[in-house]
Amino acid sequence: MNKIENANKYIEENKSKAKSKPLYHFTPPIGWMNDPNGFSYYNGEYHLFYQYGPYGLFWDNIHWGHAVSDDLVNWKHRPVVMAPDIISDISGCFSGSAIEKDGKLYLMYTGHIDPNLGFDIVHKEIVQQQCLATYHIDGTVEKYENNPVIAQRELPAGYEIRDFRDPKVYKKGELYYCVLAGRNENSRGSILLYSSSDLVEWEFVADIYRRPVNDNTLFECPDLFEIDGKDVLIFSIMPCSPEYSEDVKQQVEYVIGSMNYKSNVFEEESRGIIDYGSNYYAPQTTQNKDGSQVIIGWVSDWSKINKEFVEEYGYNGIMTLPRRLGIDSGRLIQTPTADITKYEFERKVVKDFELMGELLLGGNPLNLHLHVEVDKLDSVFTIDLMKNEAKGFSFTFDPDLNFIKLFSSYKVAVDKSVVCELGGSVEIDVYVDNHCVELYVNGFAFTFLCYDFDKGHETSIHTQQKQLIKCLKHTEIAGVKIE
Numbered sequence: 001m002n003k004i005e006n007a008n009k010y011i012e013e014n015k016s017k018a019k020s021k022p023l024y025h026f027t028p029p030i031g032w033m034n035d036p037n038g039f040s041y042y043n044g045e046y047h048l049f050y051q052y053g054p055y056g057l058f059w060d061n062i063h064w065g066h067a068v069s070d071d072l073v074n075w076k077h078r079p080v081v082m083a084p085d086i087i088s089d090i091s092g093c094f095s096g097s098a099i100e101k102d103g104k105l106y107l108m109y110t111g112h113i114d115p116n117l118g119f120d121i122v123h124k125e126i127v128q129q130q131c132l133a134t135y136h137i138d139g140t141v142e143k144y145e146n147n148p149v150i151a152q153r154e155l156p157a158g159y160e161i162r163d164f165r166d167p168k169v170y171k172k173g174e175l176y177y178c179v180l181a182g183r184n185e186n187s188r189g190s191i192l193l194y195s196s197s198d199l200v201e202w203e204f205v206a207d208i209y210r211r212p213v214n215d216n217t218l219f220e221c222p223d224l225f226e227i228d229g230k231d232v233l234i235f236s237i238m239p240c241s242p243e244y245s246e247d248v249k250q251q252v253e254y255v256i257g258s259m260n261y262k263s264n265v266f267e268e269e270s271r272g273i274i275d276y277g278s279n280y281y282a283p284q285t286t287q288n289k290d291g292s293q294v295i296i297g298w299v300s301d302w303s304k305i306n307k308e309f310v311e312e313y314g315y316n317g318i319m320t321l322p323r324r325l326g327i328d329s330g331r332l333i334q335t336p337t338a339d340i341t342k343y344e345f346e347r348k349v350v351k352d353f354e355l356m357g358e359l360l361l362g363g364n365p366l367n368l369h370l371h372v373e374v375d376k377l378d379s380v381f382t383i384d385l386m387k388n389e390a391k392g393f394s395f396t397f398d399p400d401l402n403f404i405k406l407f408s409s410y411k412v413a414v415d416k417s418v419v420c421e422l423g424g425s426v427e428i429d430v431y432v433d434n435h436c437v438e439l440y441v442n443g444f445a446f447t448f449l450c451y452d453f454d455k456g457h458e459t460s461i462h463t464q465q466k467q468l469i470k471c472l473k474h475t476e477i478a479g480v481k482i483e
């Protein structure tokens, strides 16, 4: 039996052991999942591939998992499509993307070779090169026979092959382009641009983006796309070496501006953070069937902090809701894709009312959506979730200080404040699912994991002074199928 058959057999035989899954967030059948890959709309379906270690609960032995969807809400698991089984990807089929060409879907990904079979042991010996594969309608994938297609020979002098990964391919005019994360001559991150006319022969174009050396950052999973005539570059950030792990936070950032294909420089106009929560990394975008740009991210957890839970539940990895992207006054804004509303059942909807003190919204911590709209926040306003005598998760909005305080006394505590313009009208959406919470405030997004065996059930909102509320909607999300 080959490695793919082996993985698929293992999944079939063991998937019934996975339990306590979120009800409307994507998870793998069993085992470990990290980055979304090859996110695309092809042949009438959305495809989501992902970094997948089926046999264990922590990052190891990375294959590509696969699922399909008609609406970005319901997902059907499909067999694993790639396993690390050729010389160029023998230590892992790392992240990559998908693109349609002549009616076929091509996958481009990083083949990871680690002679020491570990992430960091002798880092200098690691080789990362870009490989090509074709997806067939029957759900199988065929790797190109002459992989890799971008290797050491296409990497300019000074850049290191040990950190050269995560190709995101797109088409502009007659040419295919791909952005890649690289490690430059200062041993810091750069975003590299390559071009090709056929996806096989690739040529280095330029190093289009880097941060000052003393930022001490390395990039992963770049993505470059257009919204409303602007170019948007996104990338995940990690420390360039472990000695900076205290100073450099893992997070995902964006830069809006224009990609100048003459000077080959990304001209920056504005920038920001994609998600302010504690658990968000390595997102990828695609164009949805109505033409808008949609992003899906990994509800990330590299640590083993939730070990006791994932061991009990048999899987480790959740994706965010797919979110529609927009640009508003130089800021990238996000809202969950509209189709989720079809699965929302109203528990309470109240419009134009005055609230003073606390409003209890009742139980069911697992699968709710709370929407609050105000024209102006008059004083401190709080949303309490999953509350019992001992624990809770809360979001406090302070209009005077213009910040949102995020607090959780659950297993992995959260206690931080994020500056956010709360002066004008405020629109809040909170999505609570089993083990994860997403908050959206005026297009800003916050993602959190929330594991605990003993969660509270109370949901409430409260104010310190009289507050006019334009709309309060409390719905239960039910009937989504991820199977």
Ligand code: FRU
Pocket (backbone or CB within 6 Å): 034, 035, 051, 062, 094, 095, 110, 165, 166, 220, 221, 281, 282
């Ligand atoms: C980001 C990442 C990618 C890499 C993959 C390996 O989470 O480190 O850069 O391709 O995960 O699984």
